Amino acid sequence: xxxxxxxxxxxxxxxxxxxxxxxxxxxxxxxxxxxxxxxxxxxxxxxxxxxxxxxxxxxxxxxxxxxxxxxxxxxxxxxxxxxxxxxxxxxxxxxxxxxxxxxxxxxxxxxxxxxxxxxxxxxxxxxxxxxxxxxxxxxxxxxxxxxxxxxxxxxxxxxxxxxxxxxxxxxxxxxxxxxxxxxxxxxxxxxxxxxxxxxxxxxxxxxxxxxxxxxxxxxxxxxxxxxxxxxxxxxxxxxxxxxxxxxxxxxxxxxxxxxxxxxxxxxxxxxxxxxxxxxxxxxxxxxxxxxxxxxxxxxxxxxxxxxxxxxxxxxxxxxxxxxxxxxxxxxxxxxxxxxxxxxxxxxxxxxxxxxxxxxxxxxxxxxxxxxxxxxxxxxxxxxxxxxxxxxxxxxxxxxxxxxxxxxxxxxxxxxxxxxxxxxxxxxx
Amino acid sequence: xxxxxxxxxxxxxxxxxxxxxxxxxxxxxxxxxxxxxxxxxxxxxxxxxxxxxxxxxxxxxxxxxxxxxxxxxxxxxxxxxxxxxxxxxxxxxxxxxxxxxxxxxxxxxxxxxxxxxxxxxxxxxxxxxxxxxxxxxxxxxxxxxxxxxxxxxxxxxxxxxxxxxxxxxxxxxxxxxxxxxxxxxxxxxxxxxxxxxxxxxxxxxxxxxxxxxxxxxxxxxxxxxxxxxxxxxxxxxxxxxxxxxxxxx
Numbered sequence: 001x002x003x004x005x006x007x008x009x010x011x012x013x014x015x016x017x018x019x020x021x022x023x024x025x026x027x028x029x030x031x032x033x034x035x036x037x038x039x040x041x042x043x044x045x046x047x048x049x050x051x052x053x054x055x056x057x058x059x060x061x062x063x064x065x066x067x068x069x070x071x072x073x074x075x076x077x078x079x080x081x082x083x084x085x086x087x088x089x090x091x092x093x094x095x096x097x098x099x100x101x102x103x104x105x106x107x108x109x110x111x112x113x114x115x116x117x118x119x120x121x122x123x124x125x126x127x128x129x130x131x132x133x134x135x136x137x138x139x140x141x142x143x144x145x146x147x148x149x150x151x152x153x154x155x156x157x158x159x160x161x162x163x164x165x166x167x168x169x170x171x172x173x174x175x176x177x178x179x180x181x182x183x184x185x186x187x188x189x190x191x192x193x194x195x196x197x198x199x200x201x202x203x204x205x206x207x208x209x210x211x212x213x214x215x216x217x218x219x220x221x222x223x224x225x226x227x228x229x230x231x232x233x234x235x236x237x238x239x240x241x242x243x244x245x246x247x248x249x250x251x252x253x254x255x256x257x258x259x260x261x262x263x264x265x266x267x268x269x270x271x272x273x274x275x276x277x278x279x280x281x282x283x284x285x286x287x288x289x290x291x292x293x294x295x296x297x298x299x300x301x302x303x304x305x306x307x308x309x310x311x312x313x314x315x316x317x318x319x320x321x322x323x324x325x326x327x328x329x330x331x332x333x334x335x336x337x338x339x340x341x342x343x344x345x346x347x348x349x350x351x352x353x354x355x356x357x358x359x360x361x362x363x364x365x366x367x368x369x370x371x372x373x374x375x376x377x378x379x380x381x382x383x384x385x386x387x388x389x390x391x392x393x394x395x396x397x398x399x400x401x402x403x404x405x406x407x408x409x410x411x412x413x414x415x416x417x418x419x420x421x422x423x424x425x426x427x428x
Numbered sequence: 429x430x431x432x433x434x435x436x437x438x439x440x441x442x443x444x445x446x447x448x449x450x451x452x453x454x455x456x457x458x459x460x461x462x463x464x465x466x467x468x469x470x471x472x473x474x475x476x477x478x479x480x481x482x483x484x485x486x487x488x489x490x491x492x493x494x495x496x497x498x499x500x501x502x503x504x505x506x507x508x509x510x511x512x513x514x515x516x517x518x519x520x521x522x523x524x525x526x527x528x529x530x531x532x533x534x535x536x537x538x539x540x541x542x543x544x545x546x547x548x549x550x551x552x553x554x555x556x557x558x559x560x561x562x563x564x565x566x567x568x569x570x571x572x573x574x575x576x577x578x579x580x581x582x583x584x585x586x587x588x589x590x591x592x593x594x595x596x597x598x599x600x601x602x603x604x605x606x607x608x609x610x611x612x613x614x615x616x617x618x619x620x621x622x623x624x625x626x627x628x629x630x631x632x633x634x635x636x637x638x639x640x641x642x643x644x645x646x647x648x649x650x651x652x653x654x655x656x657x658x659x660x661x662x663x664x665x666x667x668x669x670x671x672x673x674x675x676x677x
Contacts, residue, residue, distance in 0.1 A: 285556065285583065286554050286555055286556035286557075286583050287554060287555055287556060288555070288556060288557060289508065289509070289555055289556075289557035289558070291555070292551055292552065292554075292555035292557075292558070293535075295551060296537055296548055296551060296552075299544075299547070300537065300538070300539055300544060300548065303538075304537065304538040304539065305535070305536070305537055305538075306535075306536045306537075306538070307509075307532065307534065307535055307536070308519075308521045308531045308532060308534055308536075309532070310521060310522075310531060310532070316520070316522075319520075319521070319522055320520070320521045320522070320531055322518070322536065325535060332532070333525060333530060333531070333532065334521070334522055335522065336521075336522045336523070336524075336525035336526035336530075337522060337523065337526050337638075338523060338526040338527050338636045338637070338638035338639070339523075339638055339639060339642065340520055340522050340523035340526075341520060341523055342491075342492040342496075342519060342520055342523045342524055342527075343488060343491075343492075343516075343517035343518070343519065343520065344517060344518045344519070344520035345517060345518070346517075346518055367643055367646060368642050368643060368646045390639070390642070390643070392612075394611070395611070396486075396489065396611075397489055397611045397612070397634060397635075398634075398635055398639065425520060426488060426489065426517060427634075427635045427636075427639060428488055428489045428490055428491050428492050428493060
């Protein structure tokens, strides 16, 4: 048997350290203030004790470091870790010379035992067993036997949860949403460890905070408020999630001070790792497009980050539809023609007409008649009856205009000479 | 001076150039697609990874005529979108698609506040997949532009920034500064480049070849308003252009 006792330098990272340790052995237990690992089964897989210890303790990137000690039984390892944390040197003879206060079961009896001159595990073991059991209870003897390796050690082994769900108590009440970021980052770090251990990538997660007040200004408040963060592709890259969360938090408002923060994974997917290439030109630095789109959409609003989707229609304003880039959609192309203007106005602009001549930055001189559109009659409202022209304006150069034509042109011409003119595009 | 003494040409470091010559291009370039303009730019095209500034009296005109050939090349070479940050109008996919920049390769970012525009432009530059960034930043300050320039440099992106004429006197980190004006032709002043100053503006066509062909055909030899003879238009698909009733007016 070979046991390792670990003590993370940040107490709240203990669970995450446990998840990390599960990569090395299935036998991980949380005992008192430390984590105990039994690694004799997987020693060879990792190439020996030294290598295993090295890979366990070093390179624990998202987590902060940990103190460790090892021994033949879990209690010896734990006692050595306690000595190490106290700054004492380990005794020469193990486990005989270990002090009694390093044994959890003996701690409450230490003053009594010291008065009898019993200071070490070895001293206690030389005392008559029946008397010790009567005076201090059988639990102490059991613990001592386990420490010497005479009894099997059983613990509740740690298991990796199916879903990530972790709560964090804030050090101080948070009154604005950005203040939550520090705690959220801690939780995200642990989420990353969980994802790495599960080999999954996260698609959606939920940040929930507990409000400290039940009612504020006479208004009843909910006990929790949530925020859902989604990303398009499963990721273990916490920096992207962190930026997304901080964008969301900078826009969120808290209705009351907050005392707890909870992070939950809503949707995860098996993750095969980031694609890398041996060719240097494939490894471009910078973030991916979907990450950019997500961040822009969160800060500027989804309606402000747009891609064009082609549609079959003859009305230019309906030839392309602007859809949020985040929602995406199949890329389509419609027929292209360089005669169309490269700039299109969001909606046709009615033009002033003086003496039957439309004006836009001066009178417009019609240079070419392009084509006639008669469409949209199947939709409710007015059908689109238009004649398109290329015209030249003194100031704006070439423009693309159309006039609305009455339904019966011949009759319309008799009744009304005035057409309505619209500007729809600009040549640039 | 004795005849055997010659002036020895000092070897110039790469960032130093003589006034009458062009500097050597330090980075990759993308041809502008206009031969006259290529000849006047150091390296022979748009510098990739540094800012190109275009000053205009009004935002909008001449943009595509100036940039489309270059962008079309860049888009062919590399996958990914061209980002437009707060463009004055909507780009029209069918027209741009015919000239080499498919409409689905555009990413439009709309932002009103100057700070948001700058932020969005910088984020687009930092994205590995974006090919080029076109940003309309009328209120940007020199320091902010420098930041964008650095981002473009770090990530090797084509960056075009459009500003008003009032920015002409301000200092700018841009490698190439252009001033575009004109109505019927695109007159391009090169305000700044790594090379000798340009005395006369370049004259480039103000609209695409197809539109120019149409207008030429319309100007044609005889502007006879013959109802049946009217469609001399070089329109292939739209040959049903005019019917008789429309020709009355």
